[in-house]
Amino acid sequence: MKNISFDNEKYLNIQKKAILERIKKFNKLYIEFGGKLFDDLHASRVLPGFQPDIKLKLLLNLKKDIGIAIVVNSDDIISGKARNDTGITYCDEVKRLIKCFQNVQLEILGIVFNFYKPNLVIDNFIGFLKKNKIKTFKNYKIDNYPENVSFIVSKNGFGKNDYIKTTRSIIVVTAPGPGSGKMAFCLSQLYNDNQNNIKAGYVKYETFPTWNLSLTHPVNLAYEAATVDLNDINLIDPYHLKAYGQIAINYNRDIESFPILQMIFKKIYGSSPYKSPTDMGINKVGFAIADDNAVRQAGNDEIIRRFFKTLKKNFLGKCPDSEVEKAKNILFKANLNIFDRHCVKVCLKKEKEVNKACIALEKNKNEFIFGKQSPIMTASASLLINVLKSFAELDEKLLFLSPEILSPINNLKIKILKNNEAQINIKELLIILALLSKTNKNVQKLLKQINKLNGLQAHSSVIISDDELNIFQKLGIDITEEIKYAEKNFNFN
Numbered sequence: 452m453k454n455i456s457f458d459n460e461k462y463l464n465i466q467k468k469a470i471l472e473r474i475k476k477f478n479k480l481y482i483e484f485g486g487k488l489f490d491d492l493h494a495s496r497v498l499p500g501f502q503p504d505i506k507l508k509l510l511l512n513l514k515k516d517i518g519i520a521i522v523v524n525s526d527d528i529i530s531g532k533a534r535n536d537t538g539i540t541y542c543d544e545v546k547r548l549i550k551c552f553q554n555v556q557l558e559i560l561g562i563v564f565n566f567y568k569p570n571l572v573i574d575n576f577i578g579f580l581k582k583n584k585i586k587t588f589k590n591y592k593i594d595n596y597p598e599n600v601s602f603i604v605s606k607n608g609f610g611k612n613d614y615i616k617t618t619r620s621i622i623v624v625t626a627p628g629p630g631s632g633k634m635a636f637c638l639s640q641l642y643n644d645n646q647n648n649i650k651a652g653y654v655k656y657e658t659f660p661t662w663n664l665s666l667t668h669p670v671n672l673a674y675e676a677a678t679v680d681l682n683d684i685n686l687i688d689p690y691h692l693k694a695y696g697q698i699a700i701n702y703n704r705d706i707e708s709f710p711i712l713q714m715i716f717k718k719i720y721g722s723s724p725y726k727s728p729t730d731m732g733i734n735k736v737g738f739a740i741a742d743d744n745a746v747r748q749a750g751n752d753e754i755i756r757r758f759f760k761t762l763k764k765n766f767l768g769k770c771p772d773s774e775v776e777k778a779k780n781i782l783f784k785a786n787l788n789i790f791d792r793h794c795v796k797v798c799l800k801k802e803k804e805v806n807k808a809c810i811a812l813e814k815n816k817n818e819f820i821f822g823k824q825s826p827i828m829t830a831s832a833s834l835l836i837n838v839l840k841s842f843a844e845l846d847e848k849l850l851f852l853s854p855e856i857l858s859p860i861n862n863l864k865i866k867i868l869k870n871n872e873a874q875i876n877i878k879e880l881l882i883i884l885a886l887l888s889k890t891n892k893n894v895q896k897l898l899k900q901i902n903k904l905n906g907l908q909a910h911s912s913v914i915i916s917d918d919e920l921n922i923f924q925k926l927g928i929d930i931t932e933e934i935k936y937a938e939k940n941f942n943f944n
Contacts, residue, residue: 455499455500455741455745456499456500456740456745457498457500457501457739457740457741458500458740459501459502459505459739461738461739462505462736462738462739463505463508463512465735465738466509466735469733470482470509470621470733473733474620474621474652477650477652478649478650478651479620479622479644479649479650479651479652480620480621480622480651480653480654481622481624481637481640481651481652481653482622482623482655482656482733483624483633483634483637483653483654483655483656484625484633484656485655485656485657486658486659488506489503489504489548489551490504491505492924493673493677493753494658494659494736495906496749496752496753496756496906497669497670497673497750498736498740498746498749499745499749499906500741510557510623511555514556516619516620516621517619518557518558518560518617518619518621518622518623519552519559519560519623519625520560520561520562520615520622520624520625520636521549521561521562521626521627522562522563522624522625522626522632522633522636523541523545523562523563523564523565524541524566524631524632525564525566525567525570525573527627527628527630527631528541528542528572528573528576529572529573534627534628535680537921541627541628542576545562545627548625549562549585558619559585560586560615560617560619560622561585561586561587561588561615562580562585562586562588563587563588563589563590563613563615563636564577564587564589565631565635566590566591566592566632567592568591568592588612588614589612589613590613590632590635590639593608593609596635597711597712597715598711600711600714600715601718603715604642604715604719608642609638609642609643610642610643612639612643614643615640616647624637637653638653638712638715638719641653645719652724654731654732654733655705655731655732655734657732658734658736659671659677660675660685660700661674661700661734661737662700662729662734663699663738664700664737665700666685666686666687666700667784669746669747669748669753669785670750671685671750672781672785673750673751673753673757674702675777676753676754676757676758676761676778676781677757679761679770679777679781680774682703683702684702684703685701685702685703686701686702686703686706687700688700688706688727688728689706690706690709690726690727690728690729691726691727691729691730693727694726694727695726695727699727699729701728701729701732709727712725713725751785751787751792752792752929754781754782754785754787755782755791755792755795755931756792757781758778758779758781758782758789759789759932759934760931761777762775762778763932763934766934792908792910792931793813793908794812794813794819794909794931795910797813797819797910798810798811798910798911798912799912799933801821801823801912802912805823807823807825807830808824808830808911808912808913808937809822809823809824809830810823810831810833810909810910810911810912810930811909811910812834812838812908812909814838814841814907820834820838822835822836822837822838824874824937825874826874827852827875828852828874828880829875829919830911830912830913830915831877831915831922831923832874832875832876832877832880834909835877835881835926836884836897838904839897839898839900839901840897842903843893843896843899845893845896845897849893851884851891851894851897857873860873860875860879860883861873876916876918877919877922878918878919884897884898885898904926905926905927905928906927907927907928907929908928908929908930909923909928909929909930909931910930910931910933911933912935913933913935913936913937914933914934914935914936914937915930915932
């Protein structure tokens with residue numbers, strides 16, 4: 452199991468203090484949030500102990516001062532773009548974010564449609580939001596953005612965009628995914644605030660790359676591995692080094708765009724409030740690391756996990772070969788190979804022994820639990836029941852799925868649903884266990900162990916179905932896969 456290596460309480464305190472100190476300089480502060488606000492699973496993997504919703508807790512500490520703006524790229528709604536991690540469309544993700552903010556009673560200032568152009572899909576979505584009493588705003592594409600600064604910072608540039616008026620002193624700017632245009636929206640608001648004699652400021656809240664960790668620290672390399680599709684590259688911030696004589700880590704897009712951003716700030720304010728891209732950031736995550744060695748190990752695990760994920764995307768035709776090469780280069784920079792993820796080597800060895808699709812899970816250091824494919828259940832379901840038995844200290848030979856239970860399920864899956872096989876998958880197993888727990892005390896013991904799965908590492912000898920991967924994610928098990936299908940490599944008869 453992973454060592455807890457991140458101090459959430461310290462992070463909450465120093466991060467809140469940093470925001471309050473920054474806002475003293477302005478009447479209003481726009482905070483561009485990078486990454487996820489509610490379920491930052493990447494951060495919780497590379498910083499063991501990091502609470503996935505800690506940033507939401509931070510906002511709730513400042514609740515009376517905060518308003519939320521959700522920015523979406525109109526083209527992403529039109530194309531039906533989906534999130535890579537969950538498969539949820541950006542349209543549905545916007546709806547999910549609205550519900551999440553409403554559930555914790557944070558004020559939603561509105562949904563901003565960046566690069567708006569008349570389109571039936573967009574206009575229908577805007578109509579839906581208005582019917583549900585959600586305000587909408589339109590920002591328009593500006594030719595030669597961001598180079599044509601004089602035109603951009605004018606009544607015909609930012610001045611044409613819808614302007615969100617609010618008395619809130621902190622405006623949190625978030626999005627359903629990357630490429631939404633959050634910064635462009637913030638700059639547009641700064642211009643229009645300035646036209647209304649409001650002194651507004653802007654900061655970025657990006658968790659990664661972590662500016663006060665080294666360029667080759669596994670946490671920063673894991674960020675590169677997670678963003679091979681965005682072409683993000685971590686770099687030493689040359690502007691920060693020149694201004695302060697201090698090494699700080701940023702990424703290529705912010706460094707490349709900084710000179711133009713400075714020109715825009717000077718055009719709006721008369722001078723730029725920042726000397727470097729790092730100055731624009733406000734993230735304090737690096738100061739709350741309690742165990743650097745544990746964090747380094749977690750970062751290395753994530754680099755390898757991302758490598759396997761990129762291989763799978765490429766195999767399925769969802770990303771080009773160039774992304775695989777980038778992922779390989781990051782492995783090289785980190786001085787890693789796939790067998791540095793211990794469960795990989797153990798899994799492949801077990802596969803040869805049993806000649807069946809299998810999964811190996813590292814319960815503790817050098818202690819592994821296995822699941823193998825059978826006519827009764829998938830390797831994923833087999834693994835789950837085996838690891839729960841281990842945590843519950845129940846006899847591994849103890850059986851829970853009797854013929855009386857399996858027979859009607861098999862009949863349903865094969866005769867009615869017309870499936871080719873009747874194996875119980877991991878989701879079905881959990882449902883069965885939940886039903887059995889009403890009368891079976893041993894099953895009750897099993898289900899009490901579920902929370903112990905969070906943060907465990909596993910590897911599968913074959914590709915797993917998306918449904919089962921989704922369950923692993925919800926259980927908190929970080930699993931990787933060999934790039935081959937079970938049915939093409941094994942005979943289960």
